[in-house]
Amino acid sequence: MKDWLNEWGSRPMVIAGPCSAETYEQLYATARAVRAQGIRLVRAGVWKPRTRPNSFEGVGEEALHWMDRIRQELDVAFAIEVGHPQHVELALKHNIEVLWIGARSTVNPFTVQEIADALAGTDRPVLVKNPINPELALWLGALERLANRNIAKLGAIHRGFSYFGESRFRNVPAWHIPIELKREMPDMPLICDPSHISGDRSMIQEISQIALDLDYDGLIIETHPDPVNAWSDARQQVTPASLQEILQNLRYPEAANRHPEFRNRLEEIRHGIDMADREILEALHRRMQLVDQIGQYKRDHNLAILDLDRWAQIFESRPKWGKHLNLKKGFVRELYKLIHQGSIRRQTKILNPKKP
Numbered sequence: 001m002k003d004w005l006n007e008w009g010s011r012p013m014v015i016a017g018p019c020s021a022e023t024y025e026q027l028y029a030t031a032r033a034v035r036a037q038g039i040r041l042v043r044a045g046v047w048k049p050r051t052r053p054n055s056f057e058g059v060g061e062e063a064l065h066w067m068d069r070i071r072q073e074l075d076v077a078f079a080i081e082v083g084h085p086q087h088v089e090l091a092l093k094h095n096i097e098v099l100w101i102g103a104r105s106t107v108n109p110f111t112v113q114e115i116a117d118a119l120a121g122t123d124r125p126v127l128v129k130n131p132i133n134p135e136l137a138l139w140l141g142a143l144e145r146l147a148n149r150n151i152a153k154l155g156a157i158h159r160g161f162s163y164f165g166e167s168r169f170r171n172v173p174a175w176h177i178p179i180e181l182k183r184e185m186p187d188m189p190l191i192c193d194p195s196h197i198s199g200d201r202s203m204i205q206e207i208s209q210i211a212l213d214l215d216y217d218g219l220i221i222e223t224h225p226d227p228v229n230a231w232s233d234a235r236q237q238v239t240p241a242s243l244q245e246i247l248q249n250l251r252y253p254e255a256a257n258r259h260p261e262f263r264n265r266l267e268e269i270r271h272g273i274d275m276a277d278r279e280i281l282e283a284l285h286r287r288m289q290l291v292d293q294i295g296q297y298k299r300d301h302n303l304a305i306l307d308l309d310r311w312a313q314i315f316e317s318r319p320k321w322g323k324h325l326n327l328k329k330g331f332v333r334e335l336y337k338l339i340h341q342g343s344i345r346r347q348t349k350i351l352n353p354k355k356p
Helices: 004-010 025-036 061-074 085-093 110-117 136-147 175-183 194-198 201-213 238-251 261-299 309-322 328-353
Strands: 011-016 041-043 077-082 096-103 126-129 156-158 190-191 219-221
Touching: 004 011, 011 025, 011 077, 011 238, 025 061, 025 238, 041 261, 041 309, 061 077, 077 085, 077 261, 085 110, 096 110, 110 136, 126 136, 136 156, 136 175, 136 201, 156 175, 190 201, 194 201, 201 219, 201 238, 261 328, 309 328
Parallel strands: 011 041, 011 219, 041 077, 077 096, 096 126, 126 156, 156 190, 190 219
Antiparallel strands: none
8 A cells, every 4th residue: 555655756755845835936936946855746735724714725726737837847746635526626637646635624524425436446646634633533434435435545644633722732743543543554654744733843853753753654844935924824834945954854763673683672672561561450450449449438438439639639649759750740640640530430330330
């Protein structure tokens, strides 16, 4: 399934170009600059699904005519987003080489199915961005709908997820979700979109490096000759010169399974991790046995399950304990949130047993 990546140069594959195709001159300048760096696949928004009306929503089919001219002159290919069958029809008519389904479309199975039907049997690569909300099933389902329509060249784009708390990211990466996608679909190409994850050009190299360290197959980076004055997503676009610097400063690790000589040492360390994990699970088992005793005591004495004072004490003390073990406060807090949820569920079952 990853063979098609080789059509666009060495791996990891890099897709670069503006958030939106604004003018012919802007698109040409960007394509020429990234092509000079050896990047052949240029991204550009033709139709922009904006959150609010009356903002720039792309120039539409006119941009496809620009791409026809630029493709012939510069020997580049284009990747664009399609949002419904009419977009697909126009994209195929203009020989757009790579299509992607955006995050807002991935959340809607009806929309994905309509696009999949319009693309049935195409030999064009089709990429699927993760849905806005952090739900793996929607992402997998969109890829499966396309595969069911005999679309062989598929890939996934990780662009981060919406989050209502405070975050330094525009869209939190939630790395565990794309990692789970890789586990479910190990042959599916996975491309990182650090521009949309970060929302800030200063973070693009950091996010790109994490993706490469996690063995992603490529990067899609928004690039603009004058990012400050871009018509959309100005903060997260980089100049072609900055793109070149980012790519030159990245470390490109290789997957350990491609180097048998490293396997023995890694397996030795992993054996230690297996033993530590068993100890963790045994400790959790002992803790849950104690939770069961508390649940039985509360049942026998008609006491409420939730004790906020006790939970506040745990939530405050455990991160302090973890600090002495060089464990991050946020990690320990998230861990104990899960443990507390499990404890509440066990006590609830004890106080409210199912009747036969």
